[in-house]
Amino acid sequence: MIKTRNVLAEVESKELLHKxxxxxxxxxxxxxxxxxxxxxxxxxxxxxxxISSPDVIHKSDAGGVKLGLANATQVGKAYSEIVSSIKQAYxxxxxxxxxxxxxxxxxxxxxxxxxKDPQFGPVLMFGLGGILVEVLKDVSFRIVPVSERDxxxxxxxxKGYPILEGYRGQKPVSIAALEKLIVRVSQxxxxxxxxxxxxxxxxxxYPDKAIAVDARVVxx
Amino acid sequence: xxxxxLKELEPIFYPKSIAVVGSSAHSIKAGSIWVWSLVSAGFPxxxxxxxxxxxRIADLEIFPNLRMVPGEVDYVIVAIPRQSVLELLDDCxxxxxxxxxxxxxxxxxxxxxxxxxxxxxxxxxxxxxxxxIIGPNCIGVYCPEHKIPFLMGTxxxxxxVGFVSxxxxxxxxxxxxxxxxxxxxxxxxxxxxxxxLDASDFLEYLAADxxxxxxGAYLEGTRDGARLLRTMKAVAQVKPLVVWKGGRTEAGAQxxxxxxxxxxxxxxxxxxxxxxxxxxxxxxxxxxxxxxLVFQQLNSGQGTRAAIIGGLADGGGxxxxxxxxxxxxxxxxxxxxxxxxxRELSRLLGEVGSILHNPVDVSQAQFRGxxxxxxxxxxxxxxxxxxxxxxxxDMDILLPIYTWKGLEEINEFFIELRSRQDKPxxxxxxxxxxxxxxxxxxxxxxxxxxxxFCSMERAAKAICRLNQYACRQGAK
Numbered sequence: 001m002i003k004t005r006n007v008l009a010e011v012e013s014k015e016l017l018h019k020x021x022x023x024x025x026x027x028x029x030x031x032x033x034x035x036x037x038x039x040x041x042x043x044x045x046x047x048x049x050x051i052s053s054p055d056v057i058h059k060s061d062a063g064g065v066k067l068g069l070a071n072a073t074q075v076g077k078a079y080s081e082i083v084s085s086i087k088q089a090y091x092x093x094x095x096x097x098x099x100x101x102x103x104x105x106x107x108x109x110x111x112x113x114x115x116k117d118p119q120f121g122p123v124l125m126f127g128l129g130g131i132l133v134e135v136l137k138d139v140s141f142r143i144v145p146v147s148e149r150d151x152x153x154x155x156x157x158x159k160g161y162p163i164l165e166g167y168r169g170q171k172p173v174s175i176a177a178l179e180k181l182i183v184r185v186s187q188x189x190x191x192x193x194x195x196x197x198x199x200x201x202x203x204x205x206y207p208d209k210a211i212a213v214d215a216r217v218v219x220x
Numbered sequence: 221x222x223x224x225x226l227k228e229l230e231p232i233f234y235p236k237s238i239a240v241v242g243s244s245a246h247s248i249k250a251g252s253i254w255v256w257s258l259v260s261a262g263f264p265x266x267x268x269x270x271x272x273x274x275x276r277i278a279d280l281e282i283f284p285n286l287r288m289v290p291g292e293v294d295y296v297i298v299a300i301p302r303q304s305v306l307e308l309l310d311d312c313x314x315x316x317x318x319x320x321x322x323x324x325x326x327x328x329x330x331x332x333x334x335x336x337x338x339x340x341x342x343x344x345x346x347x348x349x350x351x352x353i354i355g356p357n358c359i360g361v362y363c364p365e366h367k368i369p370f371l372m373g374t375x376x377x378x379x380x381v382g383f384v385s386x387x388x389x390x391x392x393x394x395x396x397x398x399x400x401x402x403x404x405x406x407x408x409x410x411x412x413x414x415x416x417l418d419a420s421d422f423l424e425y426l427a428a429d430x431x432x433x434x435x436g437a438y439l440e441g442t443r444d445g446a447r448l449l450r451t452m453k454a455v456a457q458v459k460p461l462v463v464w465k466g467g468r469t470e471a472g473a474q475x476x477x478x479x480x481x482x483x484x485x486x487x488x489x490x491x492x493x494x495x496x497x498x499x500x501x502x503x504x505x506x507x508x509x510x511x512x513l514v515f516q517q518l519n520s521g522q523g524t525r526a527a528i529i530g531g532l533a534d535g536g537g538x539x540x541x542x543x544x545x546x547x548x549x550x551x552x553x554x555x556x557x558x559x560x561x562x563r564e565l566s567r568l569l570g571e572v573g574s575i576l577h578n579p580v581d582v583s584q585a586q587f588r589g590x591x592x593x594x595x596x597x598x599x600x601x602x603x604x605x606x607x608x609x610x611x612x613x614d615m616d617i618l619l620p621i622y623t624w625k626g627l628e629e630i631n632e633f634f635i636e637l638r639s640r641q642d643k644p645x646x647x648x649x650x651x652x653x654x655x656x657x658x659x660x661x662x663x664x665x666x667x668x669x670x671x672x673f674c675s676m677e678r679a680a681k682a683i684c685r686l687n688q689y690a691c692r693q694g695a696k
Contacts, residue, residue, distance in 0.1 A: 117489050120445035141492035142447055150496050157495075 006196070006219045007053050010099050013217040017200075020188045024180065024212040029102040030081075033079040037072045040102040046070045046103040049078050051086050055093040062089040068103055075100075104213050107204030108164060109174050112182060112212075114144070114189045114198040122189040126182060128160040129202040146186035150178040166203065173205035181210050196220045229417075229425045231318035233363045233407050235294035237266035241308060242299035242323075245275030248373070250299035250323055251400035252277055257373040264367060266291055284372070286311040296320040297360060302327065303515050305356070305576055312398060313349025318528045318537065319417075320346075322356035323371075327413055329357055336496055339415045359388035359536055361411070362395055364405055365431065368393050379404020379531060381430035381512050384422040386411060386465070390438045397509045402666040403516055406431040418443065420451040427455040434460045434515040436508050437499075440467050445493070449650035452497035460515050460689045461499040464508045498692050500685050510673060510682040518644045518671045520690045523607025523681065526552040527600045528676075530612055532593065532630065533586040533621045540579035543648075543676045550680035554578050558574025563601040565604055568592045568599075586621050594633050610646045613661070617653035624657060629660055635668040646679050647672050 003063055008016070014024040026043065029052055030036035040047045051064030059065050064084030066078035079098060086093055109129030117123045120143045127139035140157040142150045155161065166172035181203065189195065197218035204213050238258060242251030244383045259278045268289045269282040276282060283289050286296065286308065296317050298308060302324050304542035312320050327335035339348055339356070346353045354360050357373045369375035371394050376399040383405065385391035398405055406429060409422050419439055428431045435455065442448045455461050468487040494501045497609045502508045522655040526547050530540030547554050556576050557565075568585075569592065575581035580600055585593035599608050611634065616625055631647075638645045647665050649658050662672045 116488075117445065120449065120489060120493055123489055123492070135402050139488075141488050143489070143493050143495055145447070145498075153495065154492075 002052040007054065008219065009054065009096060010215065011052065014212070016217060017188065017212065018068065020184065020191070022184050022200075023117065023210065023214060024215055025083065025101050025104055029097045030079075030100050031097040033076050035075055036079050036098055036100055037075050041073045043100065043102045047075060048103050049075065050101075051082055052096040052099050052101045053086065053090070053093045054096075056086060056090055058189070063084055101213075103168050104204050105206075107206045107210075109179060109202040110164075110178065110205050110210075111139075111199070111201040112185055112203055113201065114185060114195070117143075122186075122193075124186055124189070124213065125156050125184060126156070126178075127158060128163060132160050135219050140217040142186075144186045144189045146182055148179055151182040151186075153176055154182065155179065171207040174208055177208070177210040178203075178205055180182065181212075182186060195219050222424040222592040223453060225421065225424040226354075226428040229319075229421070231294040232352070232361055232409075232417075233425075234366050234369075234399040235265060235314075235318070237268065237291060237293050238263065238295045238297060238368075239270050239283075239286055239293045240297045240299070241270040241286060241319075241623070243269035243271040243277055243311050245271070245282060247279050253371060254297050254323075255280065257369045257371065258367075258374055261367045261369040261375045263546075268293060284316075289315065292316065295361075296514065299323040302338065302356075305338070306345060306639055309342060309345040309349060309351065310540045311371055313345070317351050319352040319354060321354040321358065322359035322412075323359060323647055325354070325357040325412075325464070327356050327415075329413060339413065341607045343526060345414050351415035353414040354409070354608060356415065357413075359410045362391065362405065362408035365407075368446075368470055370408075372398070377402075377404045378406065379432075379516065380406055380431065380433040381436065381516050382426035382434070383408040383436040383438075383512075384405045384426070385409070385416065385438040387417070388412065392464070392628065394436065394438070394461070394509065394613075395504055396527045397505070401508060401509060401513055401672075402663070403512050406433075414443070417604060420447050421446070423451050423455045423461070427458050432459065433624075434512060435462070436512045436573050437461065438508065439463060439465050448495055449493050452494070452499050452622070456498035456586065457693075460520065461517055462502055462511045462515070462685070463494050463499045464492070464502045464504065468503070491590060499525045502685070505680060509683045510678050512670050514681060514682045514686045515689075516621065517666075518580040518686060519669050520686050520693075522642075522644055522687070522690075523553050524687050525555050525607045526680070527557065527603065527609045528554060528682070529597060529600060530575075530579045530607065531581045531617075532613060533617055535614070536581035536583035537575065537613065540575050540581045543612055544579045544609070547677035547680045549622060549686035550677055552608075552657060552680045555605050557600065557603050558605050561599050562601045565596055568596050584695065590622075590626065590629060592632075594637075597633070598637060601641065602638060606643070608644045608646065608683055610648060610676065612648040612650070612676060614650060614652065615658045616652040619654055619657065626663070627657070635665065636672060638668060638670055644683075645670050646683065648674070648676050648679050650674060 011029045017024050018110050026040050049066045056116045069075045113125040113130050122144040125139050127133040132138045138159050140154040142154045164173050197217040200212040240251050240254045243255050259269050267279050270280045274282050274284045327339050362370050364378040374395045388410040426435045528543045530543045562576045582596045641660050665672050
């Protein structure tokens with residue numbers, strides 16, 4: 001079991017990744033309802049609010065996430081609702097505030113993760129998001145350092161690859177952007193040996209780019 | 221690449237003298253067996269048996285102590301209890317020994333704490349004394365060229381296939397299977413717990429060794445995965461590297477821990493490491509030896525478009541059908557033969573009872589004589605839509621129809637056909653009730669660079685792997 005204090009908050013995780021040149025959705029912490037509204041206005045609607053607390057692991061299950069908030073009134077209302085749901089579900093939880101981010105447009109969900117293997121050290125995982133990774137375990141692995149060629153191979157290796165190529169009239173996503181993202185994450189893992197685990201889940205893949213929507217960094 | 225490794229490990233594969241510590245004049249100890257094996261293999265250097273009680277073995281004096289050996293000692297084989305290994309390492313250092321192989325077991329594979337502590341002390345002593353360690357818990361070196369057999373005297377012909385194996389049992393199986401199937405080894409090594417020299421060192425050596433053209437490996441685990449991956453990458457750039465990773469399942473992984481003290485990684489991680497390295501992954505002793513056989517006998521990358529000749533006589537229909545499935549299931553293409561070839565086959569064999577597309581059933585040849593059969597096989601082989609020809613010969617069917625003499629003639633034709641053109645011919649000889657004849661044919665074909673397999677599935681897999689390497693090299 002990972003001690004929660006080793007898990008960086010979403011905002012901290014994303015900041016770290018952003019500095020390393022990994023594309024993440026701009027996310028800021030709001031400590032009050034007013035702050036949440038003003039950040040939302042700066043970012044532009046619709047936005048997403050999420051609870052930021054080291055004690056809440058399954059945020060959605062506890063009512064800690066609200067999506068697609070279209071205006072200031074909705075943001076204010078969502079803020080109160082999230083805080084009261086969390087207080088009910090986790091009365092002891094330490095609440096840092098709520099993270100605010102622009103709602104990402106629809107894209108193909110993929111995940112990129114890093115964990116440490118007892119023999120090979122840092123290992124990257126790639127897969128399609130949602131049910132494909134959870135139920136079908138349709139994922140591929142490569143050991144850090146991951147070259148461009150390795151990244152290309154690991155993307156093509158998953159059974160769900162045709163989904164990325166576009167199907168039933170969907171536009172294909174940018175494989176090049178995913179490759180670049182994987183190589184960057186590999187470099188990040190190499191340069192930060194004190195990071196035990198990393199989850200970019202989900203990453204949204206688009207025809208022209210790929211961007212991490214949620215991120216979690218676990219320190220050794 | 222790795223030239224320095226070649227020089228460094230030279231005394232291990234080509235020692236001028238070997239001492240065997242743990243030899244006895246009377247009892248049958250591992251050390252004594254080693255002395256006998258080296259003597260009967262005709263090891264060309266000095267053999268010095270060492271054992272505390274002295275006496276003689278195989279007409280050689282047994283020295284009570286390594287320090288009392290009169291000449292220089294390059295390599296030491298150790299088969300004494302683990303309590304005495306540290307003292308022995310002092311003797312090795314004093315004698316200026318280059319490398320020492322410990323058959324002695326009972327270290328980290330048995331007792332994680334005490335075993336590991338002892339291994340650490342051994343390593344420190346070896347470093348101080350400038351001695352390299354192979355093992356412990358291993359059977360060491362196999363070098364047919366220099367007449368170094370494995371423990372029980374196993375010694376095949378010298379050839380171009382090198383191997384490393386964490387396990388002595390698997391190493392021995394590789395050597396004996398090699399003798400049975402004419403897979404001829406340049407060098408092999410079993411390194412057990414690998415506390416000093418491990419898979420990476422030996423892979424580097426084999427990559428640099430001019431006698432080795434293809435490398436096989438059996439691995440259970442590694443203490444330095446990052447180095448192993450780097451090494452495998454570099455090695456696979458210069459020579460085909462075929463790797464069988466043991467302990468892929470939970471049961472296997474637990475066994476690997478107590479066998480060679482190897483930690484478990486998930487099979488998916490190992491598989492990823494092998495892909496990343498450009499190694500060819502296999503999953504059993506059969507797959508490993510099958511793959512080494514084709515790499516030894518054929519030039520790599522001749523293509524995957526296969527012609528299947530399923531029946532040389534009665535009963536070719538069903539065999540053709542199942543052979544087609546076996547090939548396609550395992551990654552070969554089975555394209556239609558060209559129109560000219562089909563016309564030629566129809567002229568030679570007639571349409572009735574024949575299958576003239578691909579797989580080809582040429583069983584009608586039994587009524588038209590061997591020349592028709594030969595022409596049919598020749599014409600399929602020269603079809604430009606085809607890269608490789610697989611022929612299935614079923615002794616139980618063919619012997620009653622063609623007799624042994626006819627069968628010999630047929631196979632001599634295959635050998636002649638193989639020698640006058642470049643396209644690989646593969647023969648599948650399924651086991652049946654005529655084993656002595658089958659084995660005789662197998663040896664004859666293998667000697668003529670025609671790989672022989674027990675089943676179409678195994679043949680198809682091996683050919684695909686041969687091409688997998690060429691594709692990877694091509695895509696560089």
